[in-house]
Amino acid sequence: MAENVGNAGPVVISEGPFRGWMTWGAGEDPFETAIGPFCFRGSGSAVTCAFEPKRTHLNGGGTIHGGALMSFADFALFAIAHEALAGAKAVTVAFHCEFLSPGGLDETIEAKGEVLRATRSLIFVRGIVTQEARALLAFSGTLKKMAG
Amino acid sequence: MAENVGNAGPVVISEGPFRGWMTWGAGEDPFETAIGPFCFRGSGSAVTCAFEPKRTHLNGGGTIHGGALMSFADFALFAIAHEALAGAKAVTVAFHCEFLSPGGLDETIEAKGEVLRATRSLIFVRGIVTQEARALLAFSGTLKKMAG
Amino acid sequence: MAENVGNAGPVVISEGPFRGWMTWGAGEDPFETAIGPFCFRGSGSAVTCAFEPKRTHLNGGGTIHGGALMSFADFALFAIAHEALAGAKAVTVAFHCEFLSPGGLDETIEAKGEVLRATRSLIFVRGIVTQEARALLAFSGTLKKMAG
Amino acid sequence: MAENVGNAGPVVISEGPFRGWMTWGAGEDPFETAIGPFCFRGSGSAVTCAFEPKRTHLNGGGTIHGGALMSFADFALFAIAHEALAGAKAVTVAFHCEFLSPGGLDETIEAKGEVLRATRSLIFVRGIVTQEARALLAFSGTLKKMAG
Numbered sequence: 001m002a003e004n005v006g007n008a009g010p011v012v013i014s015e016g017p018f019r020g021w022m023t024w025g026a027g028e029d030p031f032e033t034a035i036g037p038f039c040f041r042g043s044g045s046a047v048t049c050a051f052e053p054k055r056t057h058l059n060g061g062g063t064i065h066g067g068a069l070m071s072f073a074d075f076a077l078f079a080i081a082h083e084a085l086a087g088a089k090a091v092t093v094a095f096h097c098e099f100l101s102p103g104g105l106d107e108t109i110e111a112k113g114e115v116l117r118a119t120r121s122l123i124f125v126r127g128i129v130t131q132e133a134r135a136l137l138a139f140s141g142t143l144k145k146m147a148g
Numbered sequence: 149m150a151e152n153v154g155n156a157g158p159v160v161i162s163e164g165p166f167r168g169w170m171t172w173g174a175g176e177d178p179f180e181t182a183i184g185p186f187c188f189r190g191s192g193s194a195v196t197c198a199f200e201p202k203r204t205h206l207n208g209g210g211t212i213h214g215g216a217l218m219s220f221a222d223f224a225l226f227a228i229a230h231e232a233l234a235g236a237k238a239v240t241v242a243f244h245c246e247f248l249s250p251g252g253l254d255e256t257i258e259a260k261g262e263v264l265r266a267t268r269s270l271i272f273v274r275g276i277v278t279q280e281a282r283a284l285l286a287f288s289g290t291l292k293k294m295a296g
Numbered sequence: 297m298a299e300n301v302g303n304a305g306p307v308v309i310s311e312g313p314f315r316g317w318m319t320w321g322a323g324e325d326p327f328e329t330a331i332g333p334f335c336f337r338g339s340g341s342a343v344t345c346a347f348e349p350k351r352t353h354l355n356g357g358g359t360i361h362g363g364a365l366m367s368f369a370d371f372a373l374f375a376i377a378h379e380a381l382a383g384a385k386a387v388t389v390a391f392h393c394e395f396l397s398p399g400g401l402d403e404t405i406e407a408k409g410e411v412l413r414a415t416r417s418l419i420f421v422r423g424i425v426t427q428e429a430r431a432l433l434a435f436s437g438t439l440k441k442m443a444g
Numbered sequence: 445m446a447e448n449v450g451n452a453g454p455v456v457i458s459e460g461p462f463r464g465w466m467t468w469g470a471g472e473d474p475f476e477t478a479i480g481p482f483c484f485r486g487s488g489s490a491v492t493c494a495f496e497p498k499r500t501h502l503n504g505g506g507t508i509h510g511g512a513l514m515s516f517a518d519f520a521l522f523a524i525a526h527e528a529l530a531g532a533k534a535v536t537v538a539f540h541c542e543f544l545s546p547g548g549l550d551e552t553i554e555a556k557g558e559v560l561r562a563t564r565s566l567i568f569v570r571g572i573v574t575q576e577a578r579a580l581l582a583f584s585g586t587l588k589k590m591a592g
Binding site for chain 4: 288
């Protein structure tokens with residue numbers, strides 16, 4: 001199973017374009033530190049996730065790599081589910097997405113979504129990754145809470 | 149739509165642990181260069197894809213980040229479909245995966261799979277990402293060939 | 297590939313609880329005639345699909361069978377995409393869903409959704425099947441228009 | 445959540461073309477009784493599922509309806525997982541499929557697959573629906589065991 005909400009939970013970014021947004025603690029998620037930073041603000045269905053696309057996010061065709069968009073969407077699953085998780089740790093059990101449009105370097109890439117259902121052990125989330133008015137990726141995922 | 153087979157096609161790696169394996173040309177895919185290198189050898193259903201997990205692939209739980217596994221699976225879709233594409237460029241239209249087990253830093257991570265169907269415009273691929281005997285990720289994807 | 301918009305297109309139901317709603321012509325879709333009728337009204341993102349659950353839709357656990365919900369969702373993909381298809385025939389290329397809650401016989405089962413993107417050849421649709429206030433199924437699908 | 449393994453478990457068919465195969469008890473699964481019968485034989489990864497396509501399984505295009513194939517695939521998830529479930533009841537949590545080729549009325553439709561992973565609470569299954577040598581549907585699903 002996949003991603004794991006860091007023990008220490010999110011921290012507030014103190015400077016730069018995402019000042020006031022939250023992300024996982026520095027070094028707490030090495031992969032997201034390497035390809036991000038990915039950040040979010042708000043809670044519940046009002047969560048907005050964002051990252052600044054850089055040249056290192058591009059594929060051979062000069063558009064944002066599908067893996068970068070899926071990694072961001074995986075981050076977004078946990079940000080959107082953050083309130084529903086109420087501090088519980090979870091892993092991604094299943095993930096699905098459709099690639100709707102190519103992304104570029106021109107604008108911030110955002111993700112919004114909603115918790116469709118939260119049971120005792122599972123949380124179902126879906127969302128859309130956008131760049132300005134353009135929908136890039138539609139995604140959904142199933143998270144499983146980890147025991148204690 | 150997402151990933152794009154680089155114009156120049158795969159090149160052979162001339163040194164290191166994956167000497168003789170193929171990857172996209174240096175700098176041709178900035179994202180895969182940054183988080184990879186991902187490489188493959190063989191053709192058709194005999195394709196094997198591989199990468200060496202590093203600390204930068206880890207999530208906050210100390211296992212391989214789901215985004216890293218999905219990025220590798222997206223690479224694998226194109227490596228597995230490489231023969232069927234016969235030089236045509238393509239993009240990922242839809243991607244699905246299940247996370248079966250957590251990955252670690254101990255062993256090379258590999259992916260194998262098969263082209264389920266190739267029509268004039270679409271290629272359906274599925275595969276499994278493994279680490280030694282352990283299945284980490286089951287994935288499937290739909291690729292769309294790009295017009296000329 | 298899967299479902300096919302009937303040649304004659306939808307017809308208006310002239311009697312019964314769904315009087316004024318649309319469905320495919322009688323006998324035009326034998327499977328939906330057998331397990332439906334499934335019907336819809338409205339257009340674009342205002343489309344509402346509906347069917348009356350009967351005992352024959354139940355599984356061994358006494359709730360609506362997953363296959364019945366998925367069959368209804370497949371119908372809904374085409375109803376939601378009906379305007380975007382503009383008379384073109386299409387097939388389902390890929391389908392994904394999450395089962396959120398069990399359905400029962402108490403209330404009409406409905407589906408609503410949206411066209412996420414329509415390209416020259418593909419239409420991406422997502423939606424949710426509900427029963428009263430309860431979300432039963434979240435689904436998404438990729439439709440491919442058929443040549444002329 | 446969706447399908448539910450019937451309380452009484454599978455029974456052996458005593459006559460007809462599928463004599464000796466197993467199915468859920470008569471009337472135990474009303475939906476599958478109505479659109480099936482679906483049956484299976486063997487155990488573990490040697491399970492073969494089958495049904496005889498009839499005119500009532502067709503869509504408006506004269507091929508097997510996607511909903512019929514998905515309903516059969518949902519049945520197959522439980523038949524393939526039957527041994528791994530070891531009598532436990534389960535529901536489908538998530539389902540995914542790609543439609544590879546249209547099905548017809550000419551030959552028996554079969555499904556085979558494998559349990560990719562079974563944890564304490566989840567079972568991951570994938571498989572392929574075929575008609576003779578033709579692959580019609582590739583599917584995967586996540587089953588959740590029900591408490592007690």
